[in-house]
Amino acid sequence: MVDRPSRPSAISPTAAGPQPQVDVSDDKVTARLPTGESVEVLLHGATVISWKSGSKGNTENLWLSEAAVLDGSKPVRGGVPVVFPVFGPPPKSGHATSSLPQHGFARNSRWEYLGKSSTESTGDNTSENSIKLDFGLYSSALSDTFRKAWPYDFGVVYSVTLGKDSLQTMMNVRNEGKEGFEFQVLLHTYLRVKDISKCQITGLAGTTYTDKVLDAKDHSSTSPSLSITGEVDRVYKSIKQSTTSVQEDGKSRFDVVRDNLEDTVVWNPWIEKAKGMGDFKPDDGYKNMLCVEVGAVDGWQKLEGGESWEGGQIMKSLL
Numbered sequence: 001m002v003d004r005p006s007r008p009s010a011i012s013p014t015a016a017g018p019q020p021q022v023d024v025s026d027d028k029v030t031a032r033l034p035t036g037e038s039v040e041v042l043l044h045g046a047t048v049i050s051w052k053s054g055s056k057g058n059t060e061n062l063w064l065s066e067a068a069v070l071d072g073s074k075p076v077r078g079g080v081p082v083v084f085p086v087f088g089p090p091p092k093s094g095h096a097t098s099s100l101p102q103h104g105f106a107r108n109s110r111w112e113y114l115g116k117s118s119t120e121s122t123g124d125n126t127s128e129n130s131i132k133l134d135f136g137l138y139s140s141a142l143s144d145t146f147r148k149a150w151p152y153d154f155g156v157v158y159s160v161t162l163g164k165d166s167l168q169t170m171m172n173v174r175n176e177g178k179e180g181f182e183f184q185v186l187l188h189t190y191l192r193v194k195d196i197s198k199c200q201i202t203g204l205a206g207t208t209y210t211d212k213v214l215d216a217k218d219h220s221s222t223s224p225s226l227s228i229t230g231e232v233d234r235v236y237k238s239i240k241q242s243t244t245s246v247q248e249d250g251k252s253r254f255d256v257v258r259d260n261l262e263d264t265v266v267w268n269p270w271i272e273k274a275k276g277m278g279d280f281k282p283d284d285g286y287k288n289m290l291c292v293e294v295g296a297v298d299g300w301q302k303l304e305g306g307e308s309w310e311g312g313q314i315m316k317s318l319l
């Protein structure tokens with residue numbers, strides 16, 4: 001477990017200073033800090049589709065396809081889709097998730113907005129806000145098809161916390177039934193980069209990964225950093241380091257810190273695969289995105305009736 005964001009030195013809910021703003025519409029929730037940072041979350045899939053930080057909140061940190069479908073008819077290509085309760089194509093048969101679509105139903109279901117909470121931390125002559133948005137998905141709200149395919153009683157609360165230069169996304173999964181169930185979870189983050197050819201990923205050395213492009217077999221990562229020079233689809237498993245970092249042009253760009261999650265998928269479809277996806281635009285958008293997807297996808301998490309599990313990430317924009 002990594003440390004949660006440090007506790008504010010003083011919390012003053014009635015502070016007189018400017019407060020974060022939250023707008024709730026039929027299909028999305030938008031939050032903005034007084035300093036300009038913002039986050040947009042679509043209720044479809046509780047998909048974060050924009051996270052802006054930097055000076056006056058001018059820097060978009062997430063890649064969203066120009067052809068992303070945002071009307072709820074399919075998963076969003078970009079942002080941070082939530083993958084649950086199965087990662088990738090489900091096991092062909094013999095597992096409770098076998099009849100689910102690729103990456104499960106969470107990114108394909110409408111979530112409920114549960115509300116917000118904000119904190120203001122004050123230091124010497126400084127004051128910093130953060131805002132947490134909570135979203136819920138329950139078995140009772142699933143479509144009949146998904147409920148039939150995965151007939152367990154569950155509740156998931158997904159919390160998205162916007163800080164000055166960070167975005168924390170945490171999943172809390174509860175088994176609300178009597179029967180135990182197994183699940184996988186993954187936060188399929190599409191980071192926005194200026195030029196993939198100038199990016200390096202560190203924090204994965206000494207890890208075993210499955211290379212889904214090469215041979216679907218296990219390999220050992222010995223090199224201290226990874227550059228993307230073609231299609232990549234790797235599942236890094238049981239990673240020792242808690243932080244995966246992205247450098248661009250020799251400068252630190254992102255830190256992705258895992259919390260109670262041991263695995264990370266690194267994905268870029270590159271030229272041909274990008275062209276083959278109808279909702280991936282522009283065709284050369286693969287140059288501006290890098291998926292660093294934290295998760296628990298090697299094997300299964302098991303929850304007995306009444307138990308719950310929590311895991312997630314803190315992403316830091318280091319501009």
Ligand SMILES: O=P(O)(O)OC[C@H]1O[C@@H](O)[C@H](O)[C@@H](O)[C@@H]1O
Nearest residue numbers: 088102103188212233265267293
């Ligand atoms: O097209 P989808 O279902 O959103 O999946 C995108 C990619 O998601 C990644 O997590 C997988 O490792 C890839 O194999 C997959 O191609």
